[in-house]
Amino acid sequence: MKSFSGLLEGLLYAPGRNSKLSWLQDWLAETPDPDRGWGLAALTGELTFAHVKAGLVRELAAAASDPELFALSYDFVGDLAETTALIWPEPAELAPPPRLAAIVEALQQANRQQAAELISGWLGSMDATQRWALLKLATGGLRVGVSGRLARLSVATAFDRDIAEIEEIWPLLEPPYRALFDWLEGRSDRPDARGRAVFRPLMLAHPLSEEAAEQLDMTRYQTEWKWDGARVELAAAEDGVRLFSRSGDDITAAFPEIVPPAGWQGTLDGELLAGQPDAVASFGRLQQRLNRKKAGRKLQADNPVFLRVYDLLIEGETDWREKPLSARRARLEQLAGSWLPDGRLDLSEVLAVATPQELDELRAACRSDQLIEGMMLKLKDSPYLAGRPKGHWWKWKRDPLRADLVIMYAQRGHGRRSSLYSDFTLGAWRDGADGPELVPVAKAYSGFSDQELRALDKFVRQNIVNRFGPVREVEKQLVAELAFDSVQRSSRHRSGVALRFPRFHAVRWDKPAEEADWLPTIEALIGD
């Protein structure tokens, strides 16, 4: 428990992802089983104790302190576990705290009364940091900024493995993940995912530059549109049908209508899109579905979605991932004949492109209002490889949209950028009650060079006109040209529009603020 509380505190204050990763790696390397597995499960929210809730902690705290003093303290601290940990009487003597595994296993078997007695007993011999960690662990909700993905990445790096190898078997594992560590440390074979509807890591593409595109031998490539939806994976096996997001989260409940034909088992890779195959709806429509954890019949009917399939990973007992794309595609085309014409599954179209010139023409025709954000080029003899292998798949996005906007607010960045103003809010002009006024339309924090960033930082420091917490309002005089992928209507933003993937294209030191773009110009780019 001592090392776990140290880890939690380290993670809490770790300034960035790499720093968190280093804490996790060290801890995995130094901690024995089963403690490290339980810790990992606690961090990723996969460990909960049915009988330990906030109410129980409240009762413990009330018994250990004056109620009025506790109320005043809680009001100031704002966190129940922390208030309780801090207000708990200091033990006369610190005892060595129990192991993490002993705590977890005891709490799992305890009823409410027993759990209260156990926790109260442990608190009585721990220091303040351990008390905080124990209460956080027991009530769940550690909130130290560790996602499931980061936890799996830490396992991969700690044992020098590819994260895809970990991701693929993760759904088969249960805390405290003994089978995982046994395999990683060479005591047993890798857990086997065959016959299970689990997430298989996706194959990702590299961006392609214009110069590189001109060099490609197009006859070796399968060319498809790059759809602007959500990448998903559909898996059907003995144990059920599941839909996974790009990062491997189970989103089956949100899209229950996406299922393969009855009886078919295997794994498909594709793009989830709103609307019908012959009438794709906007990304905003898809967003409405993505925002919901569950979809009832009405939502399914009002806001339909479908899966545009572009690859086959597994079918029945056969793992197609080692076979070339051309073979996988041929099999998919056969399968597509058996898909029900209910519009839930649809095959991604292969485009006839023989030369780079033809590719260029198609790309120039890509339009955001058709939900096409560019071209996909896949080597016909490429196997299906997890992650982002070099030299197999390319994505070539259409040219971004651009607008000249005025920098309105700035904020310091994080991690290595924490001393620089690197997060910017930019606005466009519109008619206000007292003449032209700026309204924020985008936040951008990338796309500039280090040198440009230093110049922007200097500009902010010399032009601060107002401070709102960490936010600095600056003199509205500097124009930046932003690039972005599309524009959507948004009721959440004051301007009524939201830009997708806004980033700096150029800082226009030369351009007066009055010549920046007006909101209607941006509204005209809306893609639906």
Place this chain on the structure above:
Amino acid sequence: MDSSWLRPAAAGLEILPARAFIDPLRPVDLAIITHAHADHARPGHKQVIATAQTLAIMAARLGPDFAETKTVLDYGESLMLGDLRLGMAPAGHILGSAQIIMDYNDTRIIAAGDYKRAADPTCQPFQPVPCDIFITEATFGLPVFRQPDPLAEIARLLALRARFQGRAILVAAYALGKAQRLIALLRQAGWDETIYLHGAMLGPCRIYQEFGVDLGDLQPVTTDRKSLPADQLAGQFVLAPPSALGSRWARRLPDPVSCMASGWMQVRARARQSGIECPLVISDHADWPDLLATLDEVRPRQVWVTHGREDALLHACKQRGLDARALRLIGYEEDSA
């Protein structure tokens, strides 16, 4: 007991028979200053009574002519202001910090100013003096504030060096008092190498040294990259005021681990908000157990609470059968506590 001669006024605590104010917020004819922090020792008074150390720090900060008359009143000494006897006792907050002892009309009132009870090699420890009315601060007046042993926190700081090799350990601390205490604690823990300082730390450190506080070898982090190459600062302790965290000045340090020494660091959400990597719970104010222990030692008939989280302290006084009231003085900062 007569307490009618001392009252909270807009300018600060007013001592009616002496026509004087304690730590006044605006210029007055006669100011009695508990300690030299900027929110307590303001410029513009005609006459100032304070300890020699407090006067010296004020002169360094505000210029030698900060008052027409400067009257030294050291610990254990007293002087008469009309029928009122004024005395000083150590408060343990920073170098020169004093409790103001006032005897008038058979009643003794002590304004303790800011004070602490924890170990501090750079100033005289707080001296409990029995009195009728004790005026206390309550910066950390909640039972969640129980500060650890400062040397244990220093041990954590030293352990950071080992964990983050190749990085500078940048410790944010209030430039007057906290910084010198940290340096002295580091020396006590056996760190005898050069400690590097932000420019704002140099003046206060020099005054401490002039008053005989041994701080060891100190060196400023200059902007001249040639005389002090950045890599020379890897694995070194660098002290700077909190405002320097994330500043341009900090950029020249090699990948600094930012630390902050303050009593507020006890509350994780607050520590996290400040964006630092290693919080150190080291404060120059009394924590909750020390506030209560001090009341037990001083045994006043009445407690007045100046500023901070007075509700909880009033409640605790009531439970102890102590008559207590809140003065609700405003204008005293607590950010760098």
